[in-house]
């Protein structure tokens with residue numbers, strides 16, 4: 001049984017009079033899974049990660065279910081419900097999802113420690129020792145009092161990774177988490193993501209161009225098939 005079960009999930013973008021649709025026909029993400037999302041730039045990896053992160057409303061969702069604590073939560077119905085549904089989705093996102101966005105997304109007015117602890121605050125699970133442990137493992141332990149503006153892009157990305165792990169999420173989503181770091185750090189970051197997800201029994205979905213580094217350490221891959229016609233372009237992700 002899956003943590004997240006998806007069928008017919010799609011998001012449509014419209015630009016310059018043409019539709020671009022990102023879709024998944026069928027996907028089950030089970031606890032402990034480690035899935036790589038691959039494909040060329042612009043194909044739809046971030047869109048799919050945002051859909052799974054409950055951060056982006058789908059245009060279609062035949063089935064979009066989250067199973068936690070013996071309960072099946074109908075995410076598609078929550079998206080359809082409007083304001084109250086969105087509030088419930090935000091609460092679920094805070095509790096369940098750890099998200100490493102492509103651009104870091106740190107809050108500029110919080111120091112590194114405050115940024116890492118943010119997911120713990122939002123989910124009501126403070127754990128200062130874990131904040132410090134993650135910072136140590138990501139080699140940002142001496143930056144805890146600094147503001148994001150004073151950090152390098154790679155350092156910011158490591159803070160974003162610590163923040164995504166700090167509340168022990170069940171679903172860990174990472175969008176190009178190694179894009180701004182050197183090869184040694186890239187390997188360490190992927191190790192940390194994979195180990196942390198495994199230790200927590202969480203599922204990990206990671207979008208990456210860095211397949212060489214991921215190969216052998218992932219349980220499955222999602223790749224897109226792209227079809228274009230007069231109406232627009234459709235990128236459908238499927239397991240391979």
Ligand SMILES: Nc1ncnc2c1ncn2[C@@H]1O[C@H](COP(=O)(O)OP(=O)(O)OP(=O)(O)O)[C@@H](O)[C@H]1O
Nearest residue numbers: 013014015020039040041042043044045046047048
């Ligand atoms: N807000 C938006 N408005 C219009 N089109 C968008 C929007 N966001 C994304 N798109 C389009 O959707 C497609 C998928 O974008 P997405 O960012 O998901 O791709 P990606 O695979 O993550 O790319 P990259 O690897 O470069 O980050 C792109 O063609 C993009 O132009």
